[in-house]
Amino acid sequence: MTLLIHENMSRGRSRKGWLDSFHTFSFGEFRDPKRMGFRALRVINEDWIIPGAGFAWHDHADMDILTLVLKGKVRHEDSLGHKGETAAGEIQLMRAGSGISHSEMNGSEGETTHLLQIWIIPDKTGGTPGYQQAALPPQDTGWVDLAGPAGSGALTELGSDTRVSVLQARDGDVTPLPHTPGRGLFLHVIDGLAEIGGERLTAGDGIQIDQPAPDIRWHTDGRLLRFDLA
Structure with missing residues (x-):
């Protein structure tokens, strides 16, 4: 296999009164044996949360959880005493470690929050839970590193050999996808219209992607999230 496209309309979907959520990989009641994650990447959920609502207190362990807020803001609180907000244009990493309880609520009184939540499996279980948060670096075009192991990206405490970056592309750009033998890429289109190998x-x-792949050609401005995975 060179590349496999997970079409947006074939994602799983959870709809509640306060939440509309699309699941790239199996999550909750959406179960697809062909979509159980890719390497260390286990979850990509795209969520819309109405004002005044959100995820009540729940538990996590042995997972690195990235929250990228695209619109609005998220108010979070956890069992370690942390309280704070992550706003549009910011990214948060929660290392669940040996275990943590937290809540995530829409922090706006009048605006729907739109976010991506990503779960990445760490190489080792256990450890001390922790947080990092950062604003996305200023970006006109090209790639910006968001998260990775120590020394790479705005957030540097991922517990796996995974590197996360975001691309701002412009209409007419061509984005090459260099391949490193033994590694895999997973790309998530945040917005825009493009094509790869003749596929829209x-x-x-x-x-x-787990082999050399064609370039991506952009037909509008757009953003792309890239996971480089061991």
């Missing part, structure tokens, strides 16, 4: 790409599509 639009917001919510995922592209799973």
Whole structure:
């Protein structure tokens, strides 16, 4: 297999009165044996949360959880006593470690929050839970590193050999996808219209790559999230 496109409309979906959530990989009641994650990448959920609502207190362990806020803001609180907000244009990493309880609520009184929540499996279980948060670096075009092991990205405490970056592309750009033998790429289209190998790409599509792949050609401005995975 060179590349596999996970089309946006084939994602799982959870709809509640306060939440509309799309699942790239199996999550909750959505179960697809062909979509159980890719390497260390286990979850990509795209969520819309109405004002005054959110995820009540719940537990996590042995997972690195990234929250990238695209619109609005998220108010979070946890069992370690942390309280704070993550706003549009910011990214948060919660290392669940040996175990943590937390809540995530829409922090706005009048605006729907739109976010991506990503779960990445760490190489080792246990450890001390912790947080990092950062604003996305200023970006006109090209790639910006967001998260990775120590020394890479704005957030530097991922517990796996995974590197996360975001691309701002412009209409007409061509994005090459260099391949490192033994590693895999997973791409998530945040917004925009593009194509790869003659296949159309639009917001919510995922592209799973484990061999050299064609360039991506952009037909509008757009953003792309890239996971470089061991």
